Amino acid sequence: MKFDRFGLLALRAGTVLAGLCVCVVAIAQTVITVPGMPPVTNPADMYSSAGYNLFSPAVKGALPRIYVPNLRSNDVYVIDSATFKVVDKFPVGRSPQHVVPSWDLKTLWVTNNAEGRTDGSLTPIDPMTGKPGKEVMVDDPYNMYFTPNGKEAIVVAEAHARLDFRDAHTMALKSQLQVPECKGINHADFSIDGKYAIFTCEFGGKVAKIDMVNRKVVGYLLLRKGGMPQDIRVSPDGKVFYVADMMSDGVFLIDGDSFTKIGFIKTGIGTHGMYPSRDGTKLYVANRGSNKVHGPRNGPGSVSVIDFATRKVVAHWPIPGGGSPDMGNVTADGKYLWLSGRFDDVVYAFDTTTGQVKIIKVGMEPHGLAVWPQPGRYSLGHTGIMR
Numbered sequence: 001m002k003f004d005r006f007g008l009l010a011l012r013a014g015t016v017l018a019g020l021c022v023c024v025v026a027i028a029q030t031v032i033t034v035p036g037m038p039p040v041t042n043p044a045d046m047y048s049s050a051g052y053n054l055f056s057p058a059v060k061g062a063l064p065r066i067y068v069p070n071l072r073s074n075d076v077y078v079i080d081s082a083t084f085k086v087v088d089k090f091p092v093g094r095s096p097q098h099v100v101p102s103w104d105l106k107t108l109w110v111t112n113n114a115e116g117r118t119d120g121s122l123t124p125i126d127p128m129t130g131k132p133g134k135e136v137m138v139d140d141p142y143n144m145y146f147t148p149n150g151k152e153a154i155v156v157a158e159a160h161a162r163l164d165f166r167d168a169h170t171m172a173l174k175s176q177l178q179v180p181e182c183k184g185i186n187h188a189d190f191s192i193d194g195k196y197a198i199f200t201c202e203f204g205g206k207v208a209k210i211d212m213v214n215r216k217v218v219g220y221l222l223l224r225k226g227g228m229p230q231d232i233r234v235s236p237d238g239k240v241f242y243v244a245d246m247m248s249d250g251v252f253l254i255d256g257d258s259f260t261k262i263g264f265i266k267t268g269i270g271t272h273g274m275y276p277s278r279d280g281t282k283l284y285v286a287n288r289g290s291n292k293v294h295g296p297r298n299g300p301g302s303v304s305v306i307d308f309a310t311r312k313v314v315a316h317w318p319i320p321g322g323g324s325p326d327m328g329n330v331t332a333d334g335k336y337l338w339l340s341g342r343f344d345d346v347v348y349a350f351d352t353t354t355g356q357v358k359i360i361k362v363g364m365e366p367h368g369l370a371v372w373p374q375p376g377r378y379s380l381g382h383t384g385i386m387r
Contacts, residue, residue, distance in 0.1 A: 031238075034194040034213060036149025038377055038387075045236040046192050047280040050376035050386035053332050058105040059373035062127040066338055067370045068347055069096035069110055070363030076110060076123075077362040078130055081331060081338075081371065084349060084358055090132050093121035097142050098327070098368030101379040101386075103150035103168055108370055111141040113158065122171060127372050136171045139164065143186055143368075145381030147212065148194030154381070156199075158186050163199075163210070181220050182208040187231045190380055191256055192238025198256060200229035200243060207232070207243060209259050221259055223252045228291075231327070231382075233274040233283060235308055242283060242306070244271040247291055253311065267304035267313060270295065273327040277352065278334030278375070281308055284352075286325040286339050295343045298322030303337065303350055317355030323348065327368040329384045332375050340366035 031040040042048040066079040069092070076096065078088035093112025100109045110123040112135070120140045124133040142158035147165070152174060155164040163177040163185070179185055184202030188210075191197070196218065199208045205227035209218040223229055228246040234256065235242065241254040242265075250271055253263035268287025275284045283306040289299030301323040305315035319325065325348055328339035337350040341359070347366055349358040368383045376386030 031193050034148055036151065037194040040192060043192070043237070045280045046234075046238055046387055047236050047276050050278075050374065051280070052278050052334055052375070054375040055332070055373060056105055056375075056377055059127070062373040063130045065127075065130055065372055066347065067099040067108060067110075067125065067130075067372065068340060068362050068366045069099050069368060070345075070365060071095055071097065071367050072364035074112075075363050076125070076132070077366075079347070079360060079362075081336075084360055086360065086362065088130060089363070092123040092132065093135055094119065096123070096367070098144070098383055099125070099370035100144045100368075100381050101370060101372065101374065101384050102153075103146040103378050103380070105373075105376075105379060108372060109144060109153075111144050111155075111368075113140050113142040116159075138166070138171055143188075143382060145188055145190075145197070145385075146379065148190060148380065150378060154188075156185055156188070158184060161185055165215070175215065177210070177215055177217070179208050179210070179217055182206065184228075187229075187382065189232045189234045189241060189385060192234070196256070198232060198241050198243075198254070200232050202228050202230065205229065205247075207241075207254065209256075219259060221254065221261070223261065224248055230272045231274045233276065233385075236276070236280045242274060244274055244285065246270050246272055246288065249287070249291075251285060251306070263311065265306060265311060265313065267306070268302045268316070269300055270324075273325070273339065275328065275330050275337065276308075278330055278332070282306065282314070283308060284330070284337050284350075286327070288324050288326055288342060289319075289322065290324065290343070295324060297324075297344050299324055299343065301325045301341075303339070303355070315355060317350055317357070319348065319357055323359075326366070327383055329369075329371040329374065331371055332373065338369060338371050340369045342367065 068077040094114040108125040121135040140157040143156040145154040182201035250266040270288035273286040289301030324343040325339040326342040
C-alpha cells in the first residue's frame with residue numbers, strides 16, 4: 001500500500017489526533033484529590049478498592065468479628081461472623097453509639113457520647129485480639145470520621161452542632177468548626193476527590209456541605225420540612241449523594257457539586273442506614289420500621305435494595321415477625337449484610353442473595369455495629385466507609 005505526501009501527512013495527523021484523544025480521555029478520568037489522600041483507582045467506581053476480599057496488609061491477622069455497641073447497656077458484644085455466636089462482651093463508656101474503624105485500619109474506636117452528660121469518651125479496640133484498651137476522654141463523640149489524608153479524626157459533637165478535628169492517633173484537639181444550622185449533626189460522606197463532605201442534620205431536615213480544604217461551611221440544603229435525615233452515602237462515580245430520611249420513608253438524591261436535590265426514592269418505613277454492595281452495583285437501605293426516635297419492638301422493619309445504575313428499588317426484604325434494622329455493614333465476601341436491631345435488642349445477618357435473615361440476641365439498644373475486617377485501603381469512618 002502506497003501513500004502520497006498528503007496522504008502520509010493525513011495518516012500521521014490522524015495518528016497524532018487519536019493519541020491526543022486518548023490522552024484527553026485519560027486526563028478527564030483522572031480525579032485530582034486533596035493532598036495526602038490516596039489516589040482514586042477507578043473514577044467510575046470509588047469502591048473498587050474495597051471489593052470482594054481485597055484486604056489491606058494492615059488487617060492481616062484481624063479476627064473475623066462483628067462488634068456491636070449497645071447504647072443502653074453500655075457495653076460491646078462481640079460475635080463470631082462464621083458461627084453467628086456471641087463470643088465476648090465488655091463494658092465501655094456511657095452511651096456507645098458506633099464502632100468506627102480508624103483511617104489506618106489498625107484500631108476500632110467505640111464512640112461513647114454520654115448522652116446529656118459531659119463525660120464522653122472513645123474506647124479503642126485492638127482488632128487483632130478483639131479486646132478493648134484504655135478509654136480516651138472526648139467531648140460528645142456521637143460519631144467519628146477521618147480527613148481523607150488520614151491525619152485527623154473528625155469527632156461529630158452532635159449536641160453542640162460542632163465538628164472537632166483531632167489528631168487521628170492521640171485524639172488531641174486541633175481545631176473546631178461550628179455548624180450552627182445543622183441541629184442533630186450526625187452522619188456524613190465525602191466527595192470522590194476529598195474536597196468536601198456532606199453532613200446530615202437530623203433535627204433540622206437539612207444537610208450541610210463542608211469545605212474540607214478550607215474547613216468552612218459552604219451552605220445548607222433543606223430536604224424536607226419536618227424531615228429527619230439519617231445516613232448518607234455517595235454513588236460509586238461520586239456524582240450523587242443518597243440521603244436516608246426517617247420521616248420521609250425513603251432516600252433523597254443530591255447532586256453533590258451543585259448541592260441541589262435531584263430526586264427521591266421510596267423505600268420503607270423509617271429509612272435509616274445505607275451500605276454499598278461489595279461489587280459497588282447496589283445500595284442496601286435499612287428501614288427501621290418506625291418514624292419515632294424510640295420505636296416499638298417488632299415493627300415493620302425491612303431492607304430495600306437500590307440499583308445504582310437505574311436508581312430503582314430492585315428487592316425488598318422484610319423481617320419475619322418484625323424488627324428494627326439500623327446500622328451496620330457488609331461482610332468482606334459480600335454474602336451478608338449485618339445490621340443492628342435498634343428497638344429489639346438483636347442484630348440481623350441478611351443473606352444478600354436471598355434476603356433471608358439470621359437473628360442474634362445482644363445487649364440493650366444496639367446501634368452502629370462494625371463488621372471486621374473490611375476490604376479497602378483506608379477508612380473514612382462511621383461503621384466503615386471503605387475506599
